[in-house]
Amino acid sequence: MTVVAKDPGDLVEGRKPVTRLDRVIIRFAGDSGDGMQLTGDRFTSETASFGNDLSTLPNFPAEIRAPAGTLPGVSSFQLHFADHDILTPGDAPNVLVAMNPAALKANIADLPRGAEVIVNTDEFTRRAMQKVGYETSPLEDGSLDGYHVHPVPLTTLTVEALKDFDLTRKEAERSKNMFALGLLSWMYHRPTQGTERFLRSKFAKKPDIAAANIAAFRAGWNFGETTEDFAVSYEVAPAATAFPPGVYRNISGNLALSYGLIAASRQADLPLYLGSYPITPASDILHELSRHKNFGVRTFQAEDEIAGIGAALGAAFGGALAVTTTSGPGVALKSETIGLAVSLELPLLIVDIQRGGPSTGLPTKTEQADLLQAMFGRNGEAPVPVVAPRTPADCFDAALEAARIALAYRTPVFLLSDGYLA
Template sequence: MPATQCFAQAGQGDVPDSAVVRFAGDSGDGIQVLGDQFSLTSAIAGNDISTFPDYPSEVRAPQGSTYGVSAFQIQFGGRNIKTIGDSADVLIAFNPAALKTNLDILKPGGLIIADQGAFTRRGLKKAGYDSSPLDDGSLEGYRLLAIDITKQTMAATASFDLSKKDKQRCKNFWGLGLIFWLFHRDRDTTTAWLNKKFAKKPEIARANIAALNAGHVYGENIEAAHELYSCNIPAAEMPAGEYRAVTGSQAAAWGLAAAAELSKRPLVFSSYPITPATTILHHLARLKDLGVVTFQAEDEIAAMCSAIGSSYGGKLGATASSGPGIALKTEAIGLAVAAELPVVIINSQRAGPSTGLPTKTEQSDLYQAVYGRNGDTPLPVLAARSPADCFYAAIEAARIAQKYMTPVIMLMDGYLGNASEPWRIPDMADLPDISVANWTDPEGFSPFRRDEHTLARVWAIPGTPGLEHRIGGLERDYDTGDVSYDPEN
């Protein structure tokens, strides 16, 4: 049974094995918080999940405009969930702009929960509506539940000593409470989160909890009136183990940290902030206790060159960027190829060209990764397939880079970076040793002495007695490393 039918009948037919919910509202409506809390609660309920936060590209678009709509989509179910779903069963829209920009994602017959209080003449005009879609019949074919969420929230928080603005801000949790009722979600986890989040402002915590509970009670009442029925999605059968939700950016960061441990080398991560890759730097900056060194460079070129220098010094050098930043790193990537130094380069792709749409996803940097260097300089390119797979892709990129002494590009994108899914936390003892020994024998040493099996040059640490050497970007002899003009070289 589709989830859309489940809402229309109580306890009849088969139980749906999955559902897709999309939250949408203004950037200031706390949409991402709602999505995170619903995702966490669904995961705790035993569902497999896949999520995607959808941000506007503008830093702060005008409130109520279509440009400023923020959204969060989650598919959850009692089966193996691989995507966020092509279309939604439920759309909760906190203003007219959210409805207008997200309606095409809703399935025919899908449920719309709209904040009627936001559909004022001014709000409709900002969204480009000539008349209210809640009243003009344009939403026929969908199941519409129009509620003055703002008014309901104000009533639920009336007893709290807060400003009108602070009370209205609780409306997102009122909506979440209704969605919790709709899918039989437990409120305890979110209640605990609110108490912790606003520990220093307990009145705000209590107001949001009151709104959350009021939304849930509202759902119970409409079910009693036979207007709408809740839908219980079963838990998924998943391999035994300890799980946590993980985004692609988190997984990539932790994968690099794990690769350093498996390589028996310190990780030095050099990066310049750029959406959507910046969060990898943020996550790694929190891992100083694991010996991770992070360096926020002054520009993309400096970030790449410092990663190369870290590798030359015997560390696991790594960097991350997006398409425009990778373009700036190109010459230095060619130097890493010529010098045969292992560097992991993560490209978290976004829509382009140029600045493009920094918060929107596009997988259009493949040719740039494969061919985008002078001399058609080749290097290995990997691509992660899911948020959790970014962990293993980062380890594999480090393994290849060190084994064959070459830079490696790992492709991910804004969707993978921001999306989350359950990840079974691995035991480090089960992961492979990817270490490559440093060359320490000065007898007959050449910086381009080759491993007879991999043909990679040896990795000698500068300053080691008898192994002093220099390398660079000039064409050189394959064996000796001396500058060579021989066409057969």
């Protein structure tokens, strides 16, 4: 099939029946280099502009770029959007976009029966399937009979759509995530103009690459409109509690927390001091606060965790709003100084962006693993208040509240966020 990269706005709406849904959970999954995070981010942005309430869950491999096509190397992005207020990214996806056999095998167990599965058939070669333990093709052996499977040769269709561009086959294949995004945008009636503007801006210095990605995106949209495999498209109406028109922004927990700390220092009329040692997933706070010297923020990248909190405690002694950021392994190293801060009755914020496991094993896997350590991980009687945000945006308010408690009661305060919120 030849996919013509027309402008989606030129096609007549209503050719296929539309099913109304109140909510959908979609998961994009593929290798770390397949662009799943970018694909999910763009689908999220268009969904937000459409007016749906939403929650997302990016998921990165903990390993350092595992070999392509292997289970440890699978990266995914999950999006839950609805016509009503929602609070979580969801548990069981209604739709899985699997870019290769590893992505299918790593995620299929999370899908309920009847879910839709879109697979890139071009990647289901014998070698790729054997790499993840498939003895026979799951697309042919009946193991997926409980799902609505849509086999789509994403790579072939993308290369065909870009045949008029001066690109190598490998360069053309990189746009297959945009083809998948276009297909899902058609499938769920997402706006398209924002993504095209984004691609033109992102690749402003490489207009040929921008044009190729836009062509792949349009080709995916047109494929959904013209292929008989997708007989129905779906519509999720804007949320009844949608915000009025205006200028909004996406925000992560770490960014909101950084802004909350700055706001707290301004409200308290105290200079903000951060003593920190870089550690995933807390390092973003150090990066962000280092940009705001104009608000009287001082950041110190220490040589280790103990030096970071030691410097912060000294700053508290000198009258600053003192903060140290870390994750679980760093909390273990900072415990003695936290106990000292309790004894000295000094305000100090210990921001713990939690992850799984001790030491360096799982830097990108989230686990709310540090509550007992935060509550009891010190010598003798050294009680410390604990504040925990519930959403990325709530990290802003949590930072303000933690600072208020620390300054009002002259005590260290734990702020327990985690990798998913961050």
